[in-house]
Amino acid sequence: MTEFLPIDAAWLLICTLFVLLMQAGFLCLETGFVRAKNSVNVAVKNIADFCLSSLIFWAVGFGLMFGLTQNGWIGTTGFFFDGASAEGLSTASVLAFFFFQLAFCATATTIVSGAVAERMTLAGYLVTAAVLSGVLYPVFGHWAWGGILLGDAGGWLAGLGFVDFAGSTVVHSIGGWVALAAILAIGPRLGRFDQDRRIEGHNLAISALGVLFLWIG
Numbered sequence: 001m002t003e004f005l006p007i008d009a010a011w012l013l014i015c016t017l018f019v020l021l022m023q024a025g026f027l028c029l030e031t032g033f034v035r036a037k038n039s040v041n042v043a044v045k046n047i048a049d050f051c052l053s054s055l056i057f058w059a060v061g062f063g064l065m066f067g068l069t070q071n072g073w074i075g076t077t078g079f080f081f082d083g084a085s086a087e088g089l090s091t092a093s094v095l096a097f098f099f100f101q102l103a104f105c106a107t108a109t110t111i112v113s114g115a116v117a118e119r120m121t122l123a124g125y126l127v128t129a130a131v132l133s134g135v136l137y138p139v140f141g142h143w144a145w146g147g148i149l150l151g152d153a154g155g156w157l158a159g160l161g162f163v164d165f166a167g168s169t170v171v172h173s174i175g176g177w178v179a180l181a182a183i184l185a186i187g188p189r190l191g192r193f194d195q196d197r198r199i200e201g202h203n204l205a206i207s208a209l210g211v212l213f214l215w216i217g
Helices: 006-033 036-066 091-115 122-145 168-186 204-216
Strands: none
Touching (some): 006 036, 006 091, 036 122, 091 122, 091 168
């Protein structure tokens, strides 16, 4: 990665805020589409997974994803990220990069919450979020994006010519695959539709607001 000019770092942080706006979008969308009795549970899951994934990504995920590579499989440095500059990069550049990547780790994690709404306990969901943000997302991210920060050899998948478009695989499909595995294990959401096949969401206006947040983000 090349050194950022101040305007580059500022723009990246602005983009980070747009990505974080998607967290509000997911919260509103999912909370509005579930039944009133489960709305608090869904809202808490969205807030909790953001807090948990951020902490885990800071502690181990960033290092696994962007540390010096071990044969293209995992990163081995940069754990418990302290904001230290990388060789040839200022602290401001590395910090901006870190916060941008943290926001996408949280996004990948939150994708699962809507799929399992109303039928996964908070404890079970937090375990799933921890595994996704601490192992699955950063390891796969290293395979595709591992050499971006330090300019080393990077991941084995990138070495084969793999190119990710805007996080479509690293972010969105990782979250989607975990969501698919979860719903295959726990089954359908009974009571989602009423007798007329209409969605039994308790607040569709809040859901519409969530769609706009996601659209902007």
